[in-house]
Amino acid sequence: MLEHGGNLQQAAQQYGRPLTEWLDLSTGINPQHYPIADLPAALFHRLPAVADSLHAMAQAYYGASHVLACAGSQAALQVLPRLRAPCRVAMPRTMYQEHAHAWQQAGHSVQFFERLPDDALLQQCEVLLVCNPNNPTGQKYATETLLAWHAELAQRGGWLVVDEAFMDSTPQHSLASHSGLTGLWVLRSLGKFFGLAGLRVGFLLGDPTALRHIAALLGPWTLTGPSQYLAELALADRSWQQATRMQLAVQSAKLAQLLTQHGLTPSGGTDLFQYLQHPAAQQLHQALAIHGIWTRYFADPQALRFGLPAEADWPRLTQALGSMAV
Numbered sequence: 001m002l003e004h005g006g007n008l009q010q011a012a013q014q015y016g017r018p019l020t021e022w023l024d025l026s027t028g029i030n031p032q033h034y035p036i037a038d039l040p041a042a043l044f045h046r047l048p049a050v051a052d053s054l055h056a057m058a059q060a061y062y063g064a065s066h067v068l069a070c071a072g073s074q075a076a077l078q079v080l081p082r083l084r085a086p087c088r089v090a091m092p093r094t095m096y097q098e099h100a101h102a103w104q105q106a107g108h109s110v111q112f113f114e115r116l117p118d119d120a121l122l123q124q125c126e127v128l129l130v131c132n133p134n135n136p137t138g139q140k141y142a143t144e145t146l147l148a149w150h151a152e153l154a155q156r157g158g159w160l161v162v163d164e165a166f167m168d169s170t171p172q173h174s175l176a177s178h179s180g181l182t183g184l185w186v187l188r189s190l191g192k193f194f195g196l197a198g199l200r201v202g203f204l205l206g207d208p209t210a211l212r213h214i215a216a217l218l219g220p221w222t223l224t225g226p227s228q229y230l231a232e233l234a235l236a237d238r239s240w241q242q243a244t245r246m247q248l249a250v251q252s253a254k255l256a257q258l259l260t261q262h263g264l265t266p267s268g269g270t271d272l273f274q275y276l277q278h279p280a281a282q283q284l285h286q287a288l289a290i291h292g293i294w295t296r297y298f299a300d301p302q303a304l305r306f307g308l309p310a311e312a313d314w315p316r317l318t319q320a321l322g323s324m325a326v
């Protein structure tokens with residue numbers, strides 16, 4: 001099992017502090033999640049409906065002509081490697097690690113690059129995979145660059161896979177509207193921006209024939225009835241989405257400013273987290289943990305990721321940072 005943010009159990013055990021006393025900043029999940037509606041009991045009683053109306057909502061929200069709902073984008077990223085014979089796959093070294101893991105487990109050879117793939121790597125690989133924006137570095141890729149990579153790969157039967165789990169704040173940079181192209185896959189998640197990680201809803205956007213094939217592989221009832229119901233409400237609620245985009249941008253800028261004031265200038269980020277490369281990242285992580293603040297530590301390169309505090313938790317973070325000699 002790979003390590004992930006949100007592993008508060010580990011924090012509680014390691015530092016002897018009860019679970020309820022932690023401020024968890026170790027994920028990039030919106031602390032102010034989409035409101036949970038009262039659920040009709042029938043949703044729990046009946047088999048889930050075919051996801052047609054959820055698909056229609058998602059098509060409208062993402063601006064994509066074909067989508068497939070999955071139990072989180074994790075389910076989608078795990079199935080993609082099973083659709084190809086072993087091949088060469090290129091992706092950034094510092095990225096959500098589940099991708100490399102899934103491709104390696106399915107027998108593919110993964111080659112890593114630092115910021116951008118060079119021409120030789122682009123020509124050698126059959127699949128190129130990026131997160132846009134990247135988790136945890138926040139690196140962004142221009143639409144033209146991604147489409148040029150896709151064109152290069154698609155002409156020899158290759159794929160470009162773009163994980164847009166953190167794209168909801170900046171839909172203008174999404175490749176969703178291009179996702180009907182052969183050899184282009186886009187992954188989306190309701191876990192981050194909507195703050196509904198526990199709902200396990202994500203989408204794979206791609207060409208319709210390939211999506212039908214994946215739907216058959218995944219089988220019926222991949223999403224629970226309650227999940228579908230809440231996901232439809234979240235995807236349809238344009239005013240919540242608009243207000244949230246504005247709030248997250250403000251909060252993330254506030255977090256970057258707070259860290260900077262304490263000598264911890266972020267090296268990148270998105271509207272849902274800030275990323276700090278720092279030679280003393282491990283000591284910082286431990287010092288914050290002693291204050292009951294859990295961040296995501298990365299060993300290589302030495303770095304921390306800070307998620308956004310909820311409104312009431314800012315003073316606690318400010319105080320902890322103030323009391324640490326950096």
Ligand SMILES: Cc1ncc(COP(=O)(O)O)c(C=O)c1O
Pocket residue numbers: 071072073074075096131135163165166188189190191197200201202
């Ligand atoms: C970049 C990225 N992609 C995909 C996922 C999987 O998210 P989910 O399965 O909740 O949609 C995560 C979760 O942390 C992530 O960070």
